Amino acid sequence: xxxxxxxxxxxxxxxxxxxxxxxxxxxxxHRKAETPNAFLIKNVRSGLVIRPQNAEIxxxxxxxxxxxxxxxxxTWQMIEIAENTYLLKDLYTxxxxxxxxxxxxxxxxxxxxxxxxxxxxxxxxxxxDGTYTIQLVGTDLFITSSSDTVDDRLTLQPASxxxxxxxxxxxxxxxx
Numbered sequence: 001x002x003x004x005x006x007x008x009x010x011x012x013x014x015x016x017x018x019x020x021x022x023x024x025x026x027x028x029x030h031r032k033a034e035t036p037n038a039f040l041i042k043n044v045r046s047g048l049v050i051r052p053q054n055a056e057i058x059x060x061x062x063x064x065x066x067x068x069x070x071x072x073x074x075t076w077q078m079i080e081i082a083e084n085t086y087l088l089k090d091l092y093t094x095x096x097x098x099x100x101x102x103x104x105x106x107x108x109x110x111x112x113x114x115x116x117x118x119x120x121x122x123x124x125x126x127x128x129d130g131t132y133t134i135q136l137v138g139t140d141l142f143i144t145s146s147s148d149t150v151d152d153r154l155t156l157q158p159a160s161x162x163x164x165x166x167x168x169x170x171x172x173x174x175x176x
Contacts, residue, residue, distance in 0.1 A: 037079070039078060041169060044166040045145060046147065048067065048150060049065065050064075050088075051090075052093055052111045060111065062108065062109070064150075064153055065145055068170075070174050077091060081121060096114045096117075099136065099141075104156070105141065105158055118137065121137040121138075123136075132168070136156060142157060143155075143156065143165070144157040144160075144165050
């Protein structure tokens, strides 16, 4: 097969794919870019953000800390359900997260489908410096970064004044 024949075949395939999926890709891009209240949630101490591990969509995936990226899997839509209280929806997986098992000190967080689970409700308490603590509603437990290591799991811990429980919000319009 000549190189020109291969190029023509490749061009036909690319043109066909663009015709079939182009509109969907554009629509998906606009949906991401126009999502209201979409934020990167970054820990003050570690500088890492909240994300499902490996951006997997399965239920039960660990919620970890990761290097900040302008990606859907690092972006959380904050859906207000009461004053300063939100359901967090990951733009990539379209899921939220809650503690594994009962909400006790040391509980790990895992991805879950959205819906009817009070353990998916998070109160954002703004501090004087503009950062936030993120408290599981109905408990005295807060999302805590346990290290400065990428892929380490986030936990729930009682309140402390340490930076491992302080978070910043950065408006996000992910590109992928």
